[in-house]
Amino acid sequence: MAKIKLxxxxxxxxxxxxxxxxxxxxxVFKGFNAKDGLGISCALRSGIEVAIITGRFSEIIHxxxxxxxxxxxxxxxxxxxxxxxxxxxxxxLERQEVAYxxxxxxxxxxxxAAGVAFAPADAAAEVAAAAQVxxxxxxxxxxxxxxxxxxxxxxxxxxxxxASYQECGQGDRQ
Numbered sequence: 118m119a120k121i122k123l124x125x126x127x128x129x130x131x132x133x134x135x136x137x138x139x140x141x142x143x144x145v146f147k148g149f150n151a152k153d154g155l156g157i158s159c160a161l162r163s164g165i166e167v168a169i170i171t172g173r174f175s176e177i178i179h180x181x182x183x184x185x186x187x188x189x190x191x192x193x194x195x196x197x198x199x200x201x202x203x204x205x206x207x208x209x210l211e212r213q214e215v216a217y218x219x220x221x222x223x224x225x226x227x228x229x230a231a232g233v234a235f236a237p238a239d240a241a242a243e244v245a246a247a248a249q250v251x252x253x254x255x256x257x258x259x260x261x262x263x264x265x266x267x268x269x270x271x272x273x274x275x276x277x278x279x280a281s282y283q284e285c286g287q288g289d290r291q
Contacts, residue, residue: 118271125168130220134257156262198226
């Protein structure tokens with residue numbers, strides 16, 4: 118895990134709890150966890166690129182990615198393996214430098230494109246079984262933050278991140 122330079126994430130069930138709320142006028146809304154947001158900020162500040170790879174299209178995801186400074190956003194993806202492989206090649210990374218977090222069957226192909234596969238605690242049984250790391254937290258409830266902490270601890274940079282917040286905070290958009 119110490120070699121990870123890219124963390125790619127699914128959305129529904131990873132960055133959210135998987136609930137898709139549709140209002141009477143057709144508007145869709147999702148809830149995001151601020152702890153996950155801060156974790157993403159810590160990853161980016163520590164030199165780990167973050168990407169979103171999702172099968173859905175959503176203006177909400179664009180807004181959340183922009184808020185957090187995520188530059189790599191892939192929507193409407195049917196083949197997550199191919200999308201992650203393409204991004205890995207564009208960033209000139211080896212497979213062992215890539216981590217992916219997914220929660221359901223459509224994420225399994227992306228696990229094969231990553232050196233480390235994460236799943237939230239409430240992932241589908243087949244996904245949890247295929248992951249190298251299953252977080253204690255559920256999707257949309259701090260699972261991404263937990264994965265980032267594990268990556269930064271493995272690389273030896275977590276203590277420096279914590280110290281930077283103890284000194285003056287960072288003003289992150291969570």
